[in-house]
Amino acid sequence: MIGASTQVVPINRDRLLERFIKYVKIDTAADPTTDRYPSSQGQLELGKILLEELVELGLDEAYQDDYGLVWASLPSNVEGDAPTLALVAHLDTSPEAPSNNISPHVVESYDGKDLCFANGETLTIEQCPELQGLQGKTLVCSGGDTLLGGDDKAGVAIIMELVASLIENPNLKHGPIKILMTCDEEIGRGTDKIDLQQLNADVAYTIDGGGAGVVDTETFSADAVTVHFKGRNIHPAIAKGRMINAIRAAADFLAGLPSNGCSPESTEGREGFIHVYGISGGVGDAAIEILLRSFDTNQLEEYAEYLTDLGVKVREKFPGLEVSLEVTKQYRNLRDSLVNLPAAVDLPCQAFEVLGRPYEQAIIRGGTDGSQLSEKGLPTPNLSSGQYQIHSVKEFACLDEMIESIEHLQILVQLWSMEKIEA
Numbered sequence: 417m418i419g420a421s422t423q424v425v426p427i428n429r430d431r432l433l434e435r436f437i438k439y440v441k442i443d444t445a446a447d448p449t450t451d452r453y454p455s456s457q458g459q460l461e462l463g464k465i466l467l468e469e470l471v472e473l474g475l476d477e478a479y480q481d482d483y484g485l486v487w488a489s490l491p492s493n494v495e496g497d498a499p500t501l502a503l504v505a506h507l508d509t510s511p512e513a514p515s516n517n518i519s520p521h522v523v524e525s526y527d528g529k530d531l532c533f534a535n536g537e538t539l540t541i542e543q544c545p546e547l548q549g550l551q552g553k554t555l556v557c558s559g560g561d562t563l564l565g566g567d568d569k570a571g572v573a574i575i576m577e578l579v580a581s582l583i584e585n586p587n588l589k590h591g592p593i594k595i596l597m598t599c600d601e602e603i604g605r606g607t608d609k610i611d612l613q614q615l616n617a618d619v620a621y622t623i624d625g626g627g628a629g630v631v632d633t634e635t636f637s638a639d640a641v642t643v644h645f646k647g648r649n650i651h652p653a654i655a656k657g658r659m660i661n662a663i664r665a666a667a668d669f670l671a672g673l674p675s676n677g678c679s680p681e682s683t684e685g686r687e688g689f690i691h692v693y694g695i696s697g698g699v700g701d702a703a704i705e706i707l708l709r710s711f712d713t714n715q716l717e718e719y720a721e722y723l724t725d726l727g728v729k730v731r732e733k734f735p736g737l738e739v740s741l742e743v744t745k746q747y748r749n750l751r752d753s754l755v756n757l758p759a760a761v762d763l764p765c766q767a768f769e770v771l772g773r774p775y776e777q778a779i780i781r782g783g784t785d786g787s788q789l790s791e792k793g794l795p796t797p798n799l800s801s802g803q804y805q806i807h808s809v810k811e812f813a814c815l816d817e818m819i820e821s822i823e824h825l826q827i828l829v830q831l832w833s834m835e836k837i838e839a
Protein backbone atom coordinates (compact mmCIF):
# COMPACT_ATOMS: atom_id res chain seq x y z
CA MET A 417 0.00 0.00 0.00
CA ILE A 418 1.42 3.38 -0.96
CA GLY A 419 -0.24 6.63 0.08
CA ALA A 420 -3.88 6.90 1.06
CA SER A 421 -5.40 6.48 -2.34
CA THR A 422 -2.90 4.71 -4.58
CA GLN A 423 -1.17 1.37 -4.32
CA VAL A 424 1.09 -0.99 -6.21
CA VAL A 425 0.68 -4.75 -6.36
CA PRO A 426 3.57 -7.18 -6.87
CA ILE A 427 4.55 -7.84 -10.48
CA ASN A 428 4.83 -11.39 -11.79
CA ARG A 429 8.52 -11.23 -12.61
CA ASP A 430 8.82 -14.65 -14.27
CA ARG A 431 5.82 -14.09 -16.47
CA LEU A 432 7.13 -10.66 -17.52
CA LEU A 433 10.49 -12.17 -18.44
CA GLU A 434 8.80 -15.00 -20.32
CA ARG A 435 6.70 -12.52 -22.29
CA PHE A 436 9.66 -10.34 -23.12
CA ILE A 437 11.79 -13.26 -24.34
CA LYS A 438 8.91 -14.58 -26.43
CA TYR A 439 8.41 -11.19 -28.09
CA VAL A 440 12.07 -10.44 -28.82
CA LYS A 441 12.55 -13.81 -30.52
CA ILE A 442 10.18 -12.77 -33.31
CA ASP A 443 12.08 -10.84 -35.97
CA THR A 444 10.07 -7.65 -36.48
CA ALA A 445 12.71 -5.46 -38.14
CA ALA A 446 11.11 -2.68 -40.16
CA ASP A 447 12.02 -2.65 -43.85
CA PRO A 448 12.56 0.83 -45.29
CA THR A 449 12.86 -0.52 -48.85
CA THR A 450 9.17 -1.36 -49.24
CA ASP A 451 6.02 0.74 -49.27
CA ARG A 452 3.98 -2.10 -47.75
CA TYR A 453 2.31 -1.43 -44.40
CA PRO A 454 3.46 -2.87 -42.14
CA SER A 455 6.80 -3.21 -43.86
CA SER A 456 7.56 -6.69 -42.49
CA GLN A 457 5.69 -9.93 -41.85
CA GLY A 458 7.13 -10.33 -38.35
CA GLN A 459 5.19 -7.31 -37.10
CA LEU A 460 1.95 -9.01 -38.15
CA GLU A 461 3.04 -12.21 -36.41
CA LEU A 462 3.88 -10.50 -33.13
CA GLY A 463 0.67 -8.46 -33.35
CA LYS A 464 -1.34 -11.66 -33.76
CA ILE A 465 0.25 -13.18 -30.66
CA LEU A 466 -0.45 -10.04 -28.63
CA LEU A 467 -4.03 -9.99 -29.83
CA GLU A 468 -4.50 -13.59 -28.66
CA GLU A 469 -2.99 -12.71 -25.29
CA LEU A 470 -5.19 -9.61 -24.91
CA VAL A 471 -8.30 -11.62 -25.74
CA GLU A 472 -7.23 -14.29 -23.27
CA LEU A 473 -6.83 -11.60 -20.62
CA GLY A 474 -10.46 -10.72 -21.24
CA LEU A 475 -10.21 -7.48 -23.21
CA ASP A 476 -13.18 -7.70 -25.54
CA GLU A 477 -12.56 -4.70 -27.79
CA ALA A 478 -9.27 -6.17 -28.98
CA TYR A 479 -8.38 -6.45 -32.67
CA GLN A 480 -5.58 -6.21 -35.19
CA ASP A 481 -6.46 -3.79 -37.98
CA ASP A 482 -5.68 -4.09 -41.72
CA TYR A 483 -2.34 -2.32 -41.19
CA GLY A 484 -1.20 -4.62 -38.39
CA LEU A 485 -1.83 -2.18 -35.54
CA VAL A 486 -3.19 -3.88 -32.42
CA TRP A 487 -5.91 -2.06 -30.49
CA ALA A 488 -7.60 -2.95 -27.22
CA SER A 489 -9.64 -1.25 -24.50
CA LEU A 490 -9.79 -1.86 -20.80
CA PRO A 491 -13.00 -0.34 -19.41
CA SER A 492 -12.91 2.01 -16.45
CA ASN A 493 -13.51 0.55 -12.99
CA VAL A 494 -14.27 3.87 -11.31
CA GLU A 495 -17.48 5.87 -11.07
CA GLY A 496 -17.85 8.95 -13.23
CA ASP A 497 -15.98 10.25 -16.26
CA ALA A 498 -12.29 9.63 -15.76
CA PRO A 499 -9.98 10.75 -18.60
CA THR A 500 -9.10 8.11 -21.19
CA LEU A 501 -5.45 7.15 -21.14
CA ALA A 502 -3.70 5.47 -24.09
CA LEU A 503 -0.55 3.38 -23.71
CA VAL A 504 1.50 3.04 -26.88
CA ALA A 505 4.46 0.86 -27.86
CA HIS A 506 5.83 -0.14 -31.26
CA LEU A 507 6.08 -3.68 -32.62
CA ASP A 508 8.89 -3.10 -35.12
CA THR A 509 12.60 -3.02 -34.39
CA SER A 510 15.39 -1.07 -36.02
CA PRO A 511 16.70 -2.26 -39.40
CA GLU A 512 20.10 -0.80 -38.50
CA ALA A 513 21.50 -4.03 -37.01
CA PRO A 514 20.83 -7.74 -37.72
CA SER A 515 17.71 -9.14 -36.08
CA ASN A 516 17.45 -12.72 -37.33
CA ASN A 517 17.76 -15.59 -34.83
CA ILE A 518 17.79 -13.37 -31.77
CA SER A 519 18.90 -15.53 -28.85
CA PRO A 520 18.56 -13.52 -25.66
CA HIS A 521 20.41 -14.59 -22.55
CA VAL A 522 19.62 -13.58 -19.01
CA VAL A 523 22.27 -12.27 -16.63
CA GLU A 524 20.96 -12.68 -13.09
CA SER A 525 22.35 -10.31 -10.49
CA TYR A 526 24.80 -8.54 -12.79
CA ASP A 527 28.22 -8.19 -11.13
CA GLY A 528 28.90 -4.60 -12.22
CA LYS A 529 31.91 -5.58 -14.38
CA ASP A 530 32.22 -5.60 -18.18
CA LEU A 531 29.10 -7.23 -19.60
CA CYS A 532 29.83 -10.48 -21.48
CA PHE A 533 27.74 -11.58 -24.42
CA ALA A 534 27.17 -15.18 -25.55
CA ASN A 535 29.41 -14.73 -28.61
CA GLY A 536 32.37 -13.70 -26.44
CA GLU A 537 32.06 -9.95 -27.08
CA THR A 538 32.03 -7.61 -24.11
CA LEU A 539 30.54 -4.25 -23.35
CA THR A 540 32.86 -2.27 -21.10
CA ILE A 541 31.92 0.27 -18.46
CA GLU A 542 33.73 2.91 -20.55
CA GLN A 543 31.54 2.07 -23.53
CA CYS A 544 28.38 2.09 -21.43
CA PRO A 545 28.76 4.05 -18.17
CA GLU A 546 25.10 3.34 -17.30
CA LEU A 547 26.18 -0.24 -16.46
CA GLN A 548 27.60 1.10 -13.19
CA GLY A 549 24.14 1.78 -11.86
CA LEU A 550 22.84 -1.68 -12.70
CA GLN A 551 24.87 -3.87 -10.36
CA GLY A 552 22.78 -6.64 -8.80
CA LYS A 553 20.00 -6.27 -11.35
CA THR A 554 18.77 -8.78 -13.90
CA LEU A 555 19.77 -7.92 -17.46
CA VAL A 556 18.51 -9.50 -20.66
CA CYS A 557 21.18 -9.32 -23.35
CA SER A 558 21.30 -9.97 -27.07
CA GLY A 559 23.56 -12.83 -28.16
CA GLY A 560 26.11 -10.22 -29.26
CA ASP A 561 25.54 -10.69 -33.01
CA THR A 562 22.05 -9.23 -33.29
CA LEU A 563 19.79 -6.64 -31.78
CA LEU A 564 17.90 -7.62 -28.66
CA GLY A 565 14.85 -5.64 -29.76
CA GLY A 566 14.13 -4.18 -26.33
CA ASP A 567 13.32 -1.08 -28.37
CA ASP A 568 10.44 -1.39 -28.14
CA LYS A 569 9.51 -4.89 -27.00
CA ALA A 570 10.36 -3.80 -23.46
CA GLY A 571 7.52 -1.30 -23.87
CA VAL A 572 5.25 -3.96 -25.37
CA ALA A 573 5.95 -6.43 -22.52
CA ILE A 574 5.49 -3.70 -19.89
CA ILE A 575 2.08 -2.74 -21.26
CA MET A 576 0.95 -6.38 -21.53
CA GLU A 577 2.02 -7.20 -17.97
CA LEU A 578 0.48 -3.96 -16.67
CA VAL A 579 -2.85 -4.89 -18.24
CA ALA A 580 -2.62 -8.37 -16.70
CA SER A 581 -1.90 -6.86 -13.27
CA LEU A 582 -4.84 -4.44 -13.56
CA ILE A 583 -7.22 -7.22 -14.52
CA GLU A 584 -5.98 -9.51 -11.76
CA ASN A 585 -6.22 -6.73 -9.17
CA PRO A 586 -9.51 -4.88 -9.60
CA ASN A 587 -8.69 -2.90 -6.45
CA LEU A 588 -6.27 -0.90 -8.63
CA LYS A 589 -8.56 1.88 -9.80
CA HIS A 590 -8.27 3.21 -13.33
CA GLY A 591 -10.27 5.10 -15.92
CA PRO A 592 -10.70 3.85 -19.50
CA ILE A 593 -7.37 2.57 -20.86
CA LYS A 594 -6.61 2.14 -24.56
CA ILE A 595 -3.79 -0.11 -25.68
CA LEU A 596 -2.19 0.62 -29.03
CA MET A 597 0.70 -1.34 -30.55
CA THR A 598 2.00 0.48 -33.62
CA CYS A 599 4.08 -0.58 -36.63
CA ASP A 600 7.06 0.86 -38.49
CA GLU A 601 8.01 3.49 -35.93
CA GLU A 602 11.69 2.96 -36.69
CA ILE A 603 11.25 4.03 -40.31
CA GLY A 604 9.19 7.11 -39.52
CA ARG A 605 5.77 5.64 -40.31
CA GLY A 606 4.65 4.90 -36.75
CA THR A 607 1.67 7.23 -36.71
CA ASP A 608 0.68 7.00 -40.40
CA LYS A 609 -2.22 4.64 -39.75
CA ILE A 610 -3.39 5.84 -36.35
CA ASP A 611 -6.93 7.14 -36.33
CA LEU A 612 -7.05 9.44 -33.33
CA GLN A 613 -10.83 9.58 -33.34
CA GLN A 614 -10.89 5.84 -33.03
CA LEU A 615 -8.35 5.96 -30.22
CA ASN A 616 -10.46 8.65 -28.56
CA ALA A 617 -8.00 9.25 -25.72
CA ASP A 618 -7.36 12.38 -23.64
CA VAL A 619 -3.70 11.66 -23.04
CA ALA A 620 -1.21 9.03 -24.21
CA TYR A 621 2.21 7.76 -23.20
CA THR A 622 4.71 6.02 -25.43
CA ILE A 623 6.59 3.43 -23.35
CA ASP A 624 9.73 3.67 -25.41
CA GLY A 625 12.42 5.45 -23.40
CA GLY A 626 15.81 4.34 -22.12
CA GLY A 627 16.68 3.40 -18.54
CA ALA A 628 14.42 4.28 -15.63
CA GLY A 629 12.81 7.34 -14.11
CA VAL A 630 12.75 9.56 -17.18
CA VAL A 631 9.81 11.51 -18.55
CA ASP A 632 10.67 12.80 -22.01
CA THR A 633 8.78 16.04 -22.34
CA GLU A 634 10.44 17.64 -25.34
CA THR A 635 11.51 16.54 -28.78
CA PHE A 636 12.95 18.49 -31.66
CA SER A 637 10.70 20.35 -34.04
CA ALA A 638 11.62 19.19 -37.50
CA ASP A 639 11.32 20.24 -41.13
CA ALA A 640 12.96 18.81 -44.25
CA VAL A 641 14.18 20.98 -47.11
CA THR A 642 15.00 20.08 -50.69
CA VAL A 643 16.92 22.75 -52.57
CA HIS A 644 16.56 22.41 -56.35
CA PHE A 645 19.11 23.92 -58.74
CA LYS A 646 18.08 24.14 -62.37
CA GLY A 647 21.03 24.88 -64.59
CA ARG A 648 21.49 24.48 -68.36
CA ASN A 649 23.35 21.62 -69.97
CA ILE A 650 25.02 21.81 -73.35
CA HIS A 651 27.99 20.07 -75.00
CA PRO A 652 31.14 21.31 -73.24
CA ALA A 653 32.69 22.14 -76.63
CA ILE A 654 30.22 24.93 -77.22
CA ALA A 655 29.45 25.74 -73.58
CA LYS A 656 31.12 29.12 -73.24
CA GLY A 657 28.58 31.65 -72.03
CA ARG A 658 25.78 29.12 -72.33
CA MET A 659 26.27 26.30 -69.83
CA ILE A 660 24.98 26.82 -66.28
CA ASN A 661 26.41 24.06 -64.09
CA ALA A 662 23.92 23.09 -61.39
CA ILE A 663 26.54 20.97 -59.60
CA ARG A 664 28.85 23.96 -59.18
CA ALA A 665 25.91 26.01 -57.97
CA ALA A 666 24.98 23.34 -55.42
CA ALA A 667 28.60 23.21 -54.23
CA ASP A 668 28.61 26.98 -53.86
CA PHE A 669 25.42 26.74 -51.82
CA LEU A 670 26.96 24.13 -49.51
CA ALA A 671 30.04 26.30 -49.05
CA GLY A 672 27.75 29.06 -47.80
CA LEU A 673 26.35 27.03 -44.91
CA PRO A 674 27.58 27.95 -41.42
CA SER A 675 31.06 26.46 -41.06
CA ASN A 676 31.52 26.71 -37.30
CA GLY A 677 28.45 25.18 -35.76
CA CYS A 678 24.79 24.57 -36.49
CA SER A 679 25.50 21.02 -37.69
CA PRO A 680 24.72 17.74 -35.87
CA GLU A 681 28.44 17.06 -35.46
CA SER A 682 29.04 20.38 -33.70
CA THR A 683 25.97 20.75 -31.47
CA GLU A 684 24.46 19.13 -28.38
CA GLY A 685 21.89 19.75 -25.66
CA ARG A 686 19.37 22.38 -26.69
CA GLU A 687 21.24 23.56 -29.78
CA GLY A 688 19.52 23.08 -33.12
CA PHE A 689 21.11 22.40 -36.49
CA ILE A 690 20.96 22.40 -40.28
CA HIS A 691 21.95 18.93 -41.46
CA VAL A 692 22.88 18.28 -45.10
CA TYR A 693 22.37 14.58 -45.75
CA GLY A 694 22.02 14.19 -49.48
CA ILE A 695 23.19 15.64 -52.76
CA SER A 696 22.39 14.41 -56.24
CA GLY A 697 22.20 15.62 -59.80
CA GLY A 698 24.14 16.61 -62.89
CA VAL A 699 24.95 19.74 -64.88
CA GLY A 700 21.33 20.43 -65.79
CA ASP A 701 19.72 19.73 -62.43
CA ALA A 702 20.95 19.18 -58.91
CA ALA A 703 19.29 18.83 -55.53
CA ILE A 704 20.44 19.04 -51.92
CA GLU A 705 18.53 17.35 -49.08
CA ILE A 706 18.60 19.08 -45.71
CA LEU A 707 17.09 18.48 -42.26
CA LEU A 708 16.24 21.39 -39.97
CA ARG A 709 16.06 20.61 -36.25
CA SER A 710 15.42 22.85 -33.25
CA PHE A 711 13.65 22.73 -29.89
CA ASP A 712 12.34 26.18 -30.77
CA THR A 713 9.79 25.74 -33.55
CA ASN A 714 10.21 29.40 -34.65
CA GLN A 715 13.89 28.79 -35.28
CA LEU A 716 13.00 26.40 -38.11
CA GLU A 717 11.66 29.39 -40.01
CA GLU A 718 14.89 31.29 -39.38
CA TYR A 719 16.86 28.36 -40.74
CA ALA A 720 14.63 28.21 -43.82
CA GLU A 721 15.05 31.97 -44.36
CA TYR A 722 18.81 31.61 -44.09
CA LEU A 723 18.71 28.92 -46.78
CA THR A 724 16.42 31.04 -48.98
CA ASP A 725 18.82 34.00 -48.74
CA LEU A 726 21.71 31.71 -49.54
CA GLY A 727 19.84 30.50 -52.63
CA VAL A 728 19.40 34.10 -53.79
CA LYS A 729 23.13 34.78 -53.40
CA VAL A 730 24.02 31.66 -55.40
CA ARG A 731 21.55 32.59 -58.15
CA GLU A 732 23.20 36.02 -58.46
CA LYS A 733 26.56 34.35 -58.99
CA PHE A 734 25.21 32.01 -61.69
CA PRO A 735 23.11 34.14 -64.08
CA GLY A 736 20.26 32.09 -65.57
CA LEU A 737 20.29 29.55 -62.72
CA GLU A 738 16.98 28.77 -61.04
CA VAL A 739 16.97 27.93 -57.33
CA SER A 740 13.90 26.78 -55.44
CA LEU A 741 13.36 25.54 -51.91
CA GLU A 742 10.75 23.01 -50.90
CA VAL A 743 10.13 22.91 -47.17
CA THR A 744 8.25 19.91 -45.77
CA LYS A 745 6.92 19.95 -42.23
CA GLN A 746 7.96 16.81 -40.33
CA TYR A 747 7.04 17.00 -36.63
CA ARG A 748 6.84 19.47 -33.78
CA ASN A 749 8.26 19.68 -30.29
CA LEU A 750 6.13 17.67 -27.85
CA ARG A 751 6.23 20.61 -25.47
CA ASP A 752 4.16 22.73 -27.88
CA SER A 753 1.08 20.63 -27.16
CA LEU A 754 1.86 19.56 -23.58
CA VAL A 755 1.24 23.15 -22.45
CA ASN A 756 -2.45 22.48 -23.11
CA LEU A 757 -2.50 19.58 -20.64
CA PRO A 758 0.11 20.11 -17.90
CA ALA A 759 -1.14 17.00 -16.08
CA ALA A 760 0.34 14.88 -18.90
CA VAL A 761 3.74 15.67 -17.37
CA ASP A 762 2.75 16.46 -13.79
CA LEU A 763 1.12 13.09 -13.10
CA PRO A 764 4.01 10.84 -14.18
CA CYS A 765 6.30 13.03 -12.06
CA GLN A 766 3.88 12.77 -9.16
CA ALA A 767 3.77 8.98 -9.63
CA PHE A 768 7.55 8.83 -9.17
CA GLU A 769 7.19 10.94 -6.03
CA VAL A 770 4.52 8.60 -4.65
CA LEU A 771 6.95 5.74 -5.22
CA GLY A 772 9.78 7.73 -3.64
CA ARG A 773 11.96 7.26 -6.70
CA PRO A 774 14.29 9.74 -8.35
CA TYR A 775 13.17 10.98 -11.76
CA GLU A 776 13.99 13.59 -14.33
CA GLN A 777 12.35 15.36 -17.21
CA ALA A 778 14.43 15.05 -20.34
CA ILE A 779 14.63 16.31 -23.90
CA ILE A 780 15.13 14.12 -26.96
CA ARG A 781 17.33 15.29 -29.83
CA GLY A 782 14.99 13.62 -32.27
CA GLY A 783 11.31 12.81 -32.64
CA THR A 784 9.03 10.16 -31.19
CA ASP A 785 5.63 8.86 -32.24
CA GLY A 786 4.53 11.16 -29.44
CA SER A 787 5.76 14.26 -31.27
CA GLN A 788 3.37 13.48 -34.10
CA LEU A 789 0.49 12.37 -31.89
CA SER A 790 0.90 15.49 -29.76
CA GLU A 791 0.88 17.70 -32.80
CA LYS A 792 -2.34 16.08 -33.96
CA GLY A 793 -3.85 16.99 -30.61
CA LEU A 794 -3.09 14.05 -28.31
CA PRO A 795 -0.49 15.01 -25.67
CA THR A 796 1.97 12.08 -25.58
CA PRO A 797 5.11 12.19 -23.41
CA ASN A 798 7.53 9.26 -23.53
CA LEU A 799 8.38 7.11 -20.49
CA SER A 800 11.38 4.91 -19.61
CA SER A 801 11.21 1.19 -20.26
CA GLY A 802 14.62 -0.18 -19.25
CA GLN A 803 16.13 -0.16 -22.76
CA TYR A 804 19.90 0.21 -23.22
CA GLN A 805 22.34 0.35 -26.16
CA ILE A 806 19.44 0.35 -28.58
CA HIS A 807 19.93 -0.25 -32.31
CA SER A 808 23.20 -2.06 -31.57
CA VAL A 809 24.30 -5.70 -31.36
CA LYS A 810 25.25 -5.09 -27.74
CA GLU A 811 21.75 -4.19 -26.75
CA PHE A 812 20.32 -5.19 -23.39
CA ALA A 813 17.32 -4.47 -21.20
CA CYS A 814 17.02 -4.32 -17.42
CA LEU A 815 14.21 -6.54 -16.11
CA ASP A 816 14.13 -4.75 -12.74
CA GLU A 817 13.62 -1.42 -14.47
CA MET A 818 10.85 -2.91 -16.58
CA ILE A 819 9.17 -3.92 -13.33
CA GLU A 820 9.72 -0.40 -11.97
CA SER A 821 8.05 0.93 -15.09
CA ILE A 822 4.98 -1.27 -14.53
CA GLU A 823 4.75 -0.14 -10.90
CA HIS A 824 5.02 3.46 -12.07
CA LEU A 825 2.23 2.89 -14.57
CA GLN A 826 0.07 1.26 -11.89
CA ILE A 827 0.30 4.49 -9.89
CA LEU A 828 -0.08 6.65 -12.99
CA VAL A 829 -3.38 5.04 -14.06
CA GLN A 830 -4.73 5.52 -10.53
CA LEU A 831 -3.71 9.19 -10.52
CA TRP A 832 -5.40 9.72 -13.90
CA SER A 833 -8.58 8.04 -12.63
CA MET A 834 -8.87 10.82 -10.06
CA GLU A 835 -8.14 13.61 -12.55
CA LYS A 836 -10.68 15.85 -14.20
CA ILE A 837 -10.09 17.30 -17.64
CA GLU A 838 -11.96 20.39 -18.66
CA ALA A 839 -13.69 19.94 -22.00
Ligand SMILES: [Zn+2]
Pocket residue numbers: 506567568601624
Ligand atom coordinates in the same frame (compact mmCIF):
# COMPACT_ATOMS: atom_id res chain seq x y z
ZN1 LIG B 1 11.56 2.85 -29.98
